[in-house]
Amino acid sequence: MTALYLKFLITPTLMLAISLASKRWGTKIGGLLSGLPVTSALVMLFLSLEQGPGFALQAVPGALAGLAAVQATYLFYFLATRRVSAFPGCIAALLVYAASAALMSHLHAVALSVVVTLVMLSLIIVVTARQVVPANAKVVQLPRWVIPMRMLTATLLLLAITASAQWLGPVASGLLAPIPVIAWPLAVFAHVQGGHHELGAIVRGNAIGGVGVLGFYLAVNGLIVQWGTLASIAVAVVLAVVATFVLAKLLDRR
Known part of the structure; x- marks a missing residue:
């Protein structure tokens, strides 16, 4: 019962903090924070x-x-x-996600998943490196319902995965953990309201954060049996945060 209370307390609190930071400091920081392993770490x-x-x-x-x-x-x-609008782009992207997740899960190869992730992250960082900001670009203001929606969806996702973990099994449970309940709605909304350059800022920040997420999972994989749950996840989260912000600083200098 204590774990259930913690799920209802920790998850929406973290979602609220990230959402308010995104609102305060813009889509670049929002993308960076939403790319951190918040939901993944809780799961x-x-x-x-x-x-x-x-x-x-x-x-x-x-x-x-x-x-x-x-x-x-x-x-x-x-x-x-770049060629189609947000709605057909979303539909096609969700199909790509389903196909990619099914394929990668079926292959069940950790080394391959790491390589594919690093390639995807590198490509995202490269293609978003030189974005042209239009002269009439507007600041994206999030509507009031976005923050409660993120808090609710993140909490429901955590509850759904952990409640059905025995039925789903470890592989399916893990596969659902990185679902971007924060970043995906933020990316689409920023795209619709602010244009493709705003989408690029979110996607780029999320990719930089993705390096930290990758480090998080690899740290958990190497430490959780020897160090136990709390110590290994705490170290993995610290590693993810440090890796994310160091990479962000390095890229900002270029």
């Missing part, structure tokens, strides 16, 4: 606490496959919406 934490560290360890390959699929989807959406 892995509660899977480990409720099902055991061994279950969480078995979920890592699925999570890495899901991460590769998510980044492939972002890259596809960013490139496709």
Whole structure:
């Protein structure tokens, strides 16, 4: 019962903090923060606490496959919406996500998932490096319903995955963990309201954060059995945050 209370307390609080930061500092910071392993870390934490560290360890390959699929989807959406509008782009991107997630999960190869993720992240960073900001670009203002929606969807996703973990199994549970309940709505809304350059800022920030997410899963994979749940996830989160902001600083200097 304590774990249930923590899910209802921690998840919406973190979503609120990230959403307010995005609103305060803009889409670039919003994309960076939404790319951090917030939902992923919570899913892995509660899977480990409720099902055991061994279950969480078995979920890592699925999570890495899901991460590769998510980044492939972002890259596809960013490139496709140079020629098509947001709605058909979303439909096509969701199909790409389903196909990519199914394929990567079926292959069940950690090394391949890591390589594909790194390739996708690199491509996103390259294609968003030189974006032209229109002279009439407007500041995107989030509507009031966006923040409560993110808090609700993130909490429901966490509850759904952890409640059905035994039925889903570790691989499927891990595959669902990287679903971008924060970043995807933010990306589409920024695209519709602010244009393709705003989408690029979100996608680029999310890709930079994705490097940290990758480090998070690899750290969990290497540490959770030896160090236990809380210590390994805490170290993995710190690693993700440091990697994300160091990379962001390095790219800003270029």
